[in-house]
Amino acid sequence: MAKALKTEQTTNEPVTLDKTDLSILRLLQQNARMTVKEIADKVHLSTTPVHERIKWLERSGVIKQYAALIDHAKVKKGLMVICYVSLKEHSRNAGTKFIKHINELPEVIECYNISGEFDFMLKVVAENMDDYYNFHVNKLSQSENIGNVQSVFVMGVLKHTQVMV
């Protein structure tokens, strides 16, 4: 049980994954509830090595989380908006404050620092247009450092997968 003994902790270094690791990852990305036995059958191994590999993938930080994915529309968050934001002031402190603000807004489910005209790209979910307008005017724009904001509305989700390896 070599991998089990590696004390590889969460650093930012990429790790080396063999064919079996990748097969296991692909299966778990699609269904995190798949049992070790089921995975073992699919990768043609017994449960022990599969279990050890999964634990190693968790310890090494390759698998960073197991999450239940929710149907937006079912929970009355049918509107998705991509929202671009530029700041007026770009000091370290101003940026930190903005990020803190974003993290307190539950409507914002993703936020990226991006290249180009705007500073940030946000993925926002809301119940409907009124709800989004309220978020825009009363929450997002409350930060005094917000410059421009531009909204792009998502009209349809064509692909949304977790599988990337």
Next chain:
Amino acid sequence: MAKALKTEQTTNEPVTLDKTDLSILRLLQQNARMTVKEIADKVHLSTTPVHERIKWLERSGVIKQYAALIDHAKVKKGLMVICYVSLKEHSRNAGTKFIKHINELPEVIECYNISGEFDFMLKVVAENMDDYYNFHVNKLSQSENIGNVQSVFVMGVLKHTQVMV
């Protein structure tokens, strides 16, 4: 066990969730491996009702998937790019072909139909700039119907949560 008897199948209708359902959802969005017992303790119920509620959330389609989330950088997919695409021709058939193409490209992990200047927004992961360039030139642009393509590079992930309710 009222909810257990509801034969609510996956439609697009929003469903009604009470406080307890929302608490359970919040926990599972953060950690899909949390045991029924742990959840039960946190929501101050026994395992039975919690188990039944979870099963109902699955059957009704509120929980659409359990997924292992991967650290991009760890699996050598450190570069994330937001990619805008407009098509030359907008017929139903041309759109369908594009979507089919997108679904065959593993680098594209998300694809949205959007409002505004471009038709689609793609989230793409690649190993590095060369890898992305190769994707852009040899894969994405191979569709004969591609008009404009614009790439925005993600310089940092500031927030990425599954929790939306």
Next chain:
DNA sequence: GGACAGTAAAGAATAAAATCCTGTTTGTAC
């Protein structure tokens, strides 16, 4: 008020899965 139906939950029994332990196989260095 009291019987009744419907709903929600607790507690215990059972089934299934994860986890751990022991030993075997395989490849490699000496």
Next chain:
DNA sequence: GTACAAACAGGATTTTATTCTTTACTGTCC
């Protein structure tokens, strides 16, 4: 060939999920 380590199989043990049975609560009809 022998020693050693990595990777694995099979089975024992522990933990968890699932099911079953019983109890408690709520509102309605008579």
